[in-house]
Amino acid sequence: MTKFKQWLYNRFLPAWCRDNLMETNARLMAANAEQKQEINRLNAYIDGLHTAMRAQRRIAIRNEVKP
Numbered sequence: 001m002t003k004f005k006q007w008l009y010n011r012f013l014p015a016w017c018r019d020n021l022m023e024t025n026a027r028l029m030a031a032n033a034e035q036k037q038e039i040n041r042l043n044a045y046i047d048g049l050h051t052a053m054r055a056q057r058r059i060a061i062r063n064e065v066k067p
């Protein structure tokens with residue numbers, strides 16, 4: 001939290017509101033961290049699938065007509 005926000009909260013908010021704000025911010029930051037971890041895990045899964053698809057053998061079908 002920046003120093004300005006901290007000063008603003010401490011200076012102008014009532015104690016009950018400040019406590020509620022800090023608890024809510026902490027809860028939301030924890031949820032945000034969980035979501036970031038989930039996104040990183042899913043991106044790693046997607047990268048693995050891309051690598052596996054590129055590593056598969058390719059079948060070349062040649063449709064050449066010989067007279």
